[in-house]
Amino acid sequence: MVTTEICIFTLDSITLPDLLSPEKVHQSSLSTVRSQPGCQNIYWGIGIQDPLKLFWFIEWDSLSSHRTFQSLPAYPSFVSTALTLTSPSSPLPISVLHFDFPTPPSALFPRSSQKPYLEYFSFPVLPNTHDLISSVLSTLRSALSTYDGQGGIDSTYGFAIDHGRENDCVSLISWKSKEQHEAFLQTEAFGQAAPKMREVAAGPPVAIHVDLQEWE
Template sequence: MAPATELATFPIASGAAVEDGDSAAGKVWQSTLDTVSQQDGFQRLYWGREVEDPSVLQLFVDWDSLDHHKRFRESATYGPFAKHLMTIVDGPLTMNHANLTPHPPTAAVGAAAPVTEVLTIYFEKVDDGFEGKWNEVVKACSDHAEGFKAGAGGWVVEDVEYEGKKRKAYVGLIGWESVEAHHAFRGTEAFKNNIRLLTEGTLGREVHHTEFVQK
């Protein structure tokens, strides 16, 4: 079984200081991370707030396999765990999984990358040739972008919602020294010459940045 990365995103209740371990929300969040990290098949996790919308928290978890996460969700532990977490969540939670290459994606997410560009690209169906295009874009970043750290990417296992319909999605992660470094690269000829690789044959894309902490 291939390793898988859980991709969870949810809005945090207003005023919930999850970074403060002494606060009520911080204790709930630390308990959440502790419970996840104690599960069979857990490898590591990364979490952080979105830069563009700090009310949104992302949690990525590397598992030995998708089945390991499924077994956790089917266990007696999961119900109380989820109920406790939801006390600091203020809105719908989305959870999907991706088989990322390379695995683990630690060079693009976590301590090695101060900020991560999280790019979701939507398709009518899986495009077998897109992985090669993604790798070309990552190479262009490596060759030409100041502040580039590393890239990782993979197809989302589940169908995802996009413009009211279930679609296929590819998740790309690029680690940067800063958001400004990414924005500077977007003004270069190298970016303009390669962005078509991420748009041709796609339905659309969404991008944001997250400052992840690795555990």
């Protein structure tokens, strides 16, 4: 099963041209990850509501492939270099979690020049509520799959597989536009799901849209 690593960086006055430049740290770091055995895909982008958030979505053929990369002698140097992108004042410069999504991100993104309006939605859930929230999110996923007349809206969700973080839930939704997302919030399907999610939430959610720069 594909394991998706989600890295969220809190940037330090880094501009999009800096992130896109082949000569600078960000693209060099991406190249290092891409060259690792077992790395299948990388997608990245910046937060629309918070442009100092940088997202990496890395698909590994297994969690062990990422662990092998982390065990290399050069890995600490790689991390130190990547940290130069982040704000030194941030209490959490980089967040890293792993997910075995039933549908990996690569299946959500269109194989075309149409950039998806990706929603990243995460929230911690109460222990022993995985079945309930899975049922709610599965129902939402079904509603999304038939929401429009152009193939539906692709989505996926999962729980972190990292030790101690198993109650962290993430949903990814590949909207076609901001307006489409706003319209769905008015539907009966969302209206029924929202209170159920609030009931099992163990903390506030994080909802942010990602301006993807690489998704094909």
